[in-house]
Amino acid sequence: AQKVTQAQTEISVVEKEDVTLDCVYETRDTTYYLFWYKQPPSGELVFLIRRNSFDEQNEISGRYSWNFQKSTSSFNFTITASQVVDSAVYFCALTGAGSYQLTFGKGTKLSVIP
Amino acid sequence: DVKVTQSSRYLVKRTGEKVFLECVQDMDHENMFWYRQDPGLGLRLIYFSYDVKMKEKGDIPEGYSVSREKKERFSLILESASTNQTSMYLCASSTPYLTGEGAQGDTQYFGPGTRLTVL
Numbered sequence: 001a002q003k004v005t006q007a008q009t010e011i012s013v014v015e016k017e018d019v020t021l022d023c024v025y026e027t028r029d030t031t032y033y034l035f036w037y038k039q040p041p042s043g044e045l046v047f048l049i050r051r052n053s054f055d056e057q058n059e060i061s062g063r064y065s066w067n068f069q070k071s072t073s074s075f076n077f078t079i080t081a082s083q084v085v086d087s088a089v090y091f092c093a094l095t096g097a098g099s100y101q102l103t104f105g106k107g108t109k110l111s112v113i114p
Numbered sequence: 115d116v117k118v119t120q121s122s123r124y125l126v127k128r129t130g131e132k133v134f135l136e137c138v139q140d141m142d143h144e145n146m147f148w149y150r151q152d153p154g155l156g157l158r159l160i161y162f163s164y165d166v167k168m169k170e171k172g173d174i175p176e177g178y179s180v181s182r183e184k185k186e187r188f189s190l191i192l193e194s195a196s197t198n199q200t201s202m203y204l205c206a207s208s209t210p211y212l213t214g215e216g217a218q219g220d221t222q223y224f225g226p227g228t229r230l231t232v233l
Contacts, residue, residue, distance in 0.1 A: 035221070043123075045204065045224035091157070095220070100145055100164060100208075101172070102222060106156040 002027045004094050006105035013082050014113050021077040021108045023092030029053075031097035034068065034075045039089040039107070051075065082112045117141070118225035120205050126231045133192040135228050137205030145220060146188035147206040148172075148180065151227075157204065163188055195232045203228045 003026040013019045025034065036048040049059060051068055059066045063080045079086050089107045121136035137146065147162040149172075159172030161180040169180050177199060181189045188207075192199055204227045208220035 037224075043202065043227040043229070045206075047221055047223060050221050100147075100162055100170070100220070101159055104157045106154070 002029075002032075002094050002096065002103040004092050004103050004105035006090075006092055006108050008108045009106070010109045010111070012111045012113060015084060016081050018078060018080050019082050019110065021079075021090050021092075021110065023075045023077065023105060025073050025075065025092070025094045027094060027096060029096035033095050033097075035093040035095075035102065036066065036075075036077050037091045037093065039091065041088070045091065048077075079110075082110075084112050084114055086110060087112045118205055118207055118223055120203075120225040120228050122228050123226060124229050124231075126233065127192075127195050128233055129196060131192075131195050131232075133195045133230070133232075135190040135192075135203055135205075135230070137188045137190070137207075137225055138186055139188075139207040139223075139225075140186065141207065141209070141223075142185065143207035143209040143223075144185075145208045145222075146182065147208075147222060148178075148188065148190045149204045149206065150174070151202040151204055160190065197232050199230065200232045201230060203230055 005024045032053045034051045037045045039045050056068050065078045067076045089109045091107045092105045093102045095102050118139045127133050145164050148160040149157045151157050158174050160178050161172050163169045163182040166182055166185050179191045205225040206222040208222045
C-alpha cells in the first residue's frame with residue numbers, strides 16, 4: 001500500500017519569508033512518481049511538478065524549489081520570498097509505475113500574511 | 115493548455131434526487147477520474163475510466179456510478195442523493211507517459227470542482 005504524509009496541517013508566514021512544506025511517502029514500488037499540486041481558494045488543483053524515482057536532482061522553478069531524497073523518502077517543497085498569492089492548500093501525491101491512481105496527502109494549508 | 119471543465123461550480127439538490135455531474139476535457143486524454151474532497155479526509159478516488167465505456171472502481175464507489183460514452187466526457191451519477199454525499203467533487207484527466215513498460219506516472223489535470231450540497 002502507498003501512503004503520503006504531510007505532517008503540517010497549516011502554516012502561516014509573513015510575506016517575503018521562505019517556507020518549506022514537508023512530504024514523506026511510503027511505497028514498495030521501485031519505480032514511482034511524485035507530484036505537487038496547489039489548490040487556491042477558487043478550488044481548482046493546479047499541477048506544479050512531477051518527479052520520477054530515478055531522478056534525485058533538485059528542481060528550481062522561479063521562487064519554487066523541490067528537494068527529493070530517496071534515503072529519507074521525502075519530497076519537500078520550498079517557496080522562497082513568499083507572496084500573498086502563494087496562499088493555498090498544497091498537496092503532495094504519489095503513483096506507482098503502471099498505476100492509474102494517485103495517492104494524495106491530506107494537504108498543507110499555507111497562509112501568507114501581508 | 116489542458117482544459118478540464120465541470121458543468122457546475124455549485125449545486126444544491128434534495129435527498130433522493132438523481133444527480134448528474136458532467137466533466138469535459140479538450141486534450142484527447144485517455145484517462146478520466148472523479149474524486150471527492152472532504153475536510154480532514156483529503157482527496158478520495160470514486161471512479162476512473164481509461165477508455166470509452168471502460169470504468170474502474172476507486173476507493174469509495176458506493177452510492178455512485180459513472181458513464182463514459184465519448185472520450186472527452188465523463189459523468190458522475192448519484193442515483194439517489196444523500197446528505198453524506200455533500201462534498202466537493204473534482205474531475206481530472208490524464209494521458210499516459212508511454213514507455214517500453216507501458217503507462218508511467220501520468221500527470222493528472224483537474225477541473226475547477228463542483229461543490230454539491232444535498233439537503
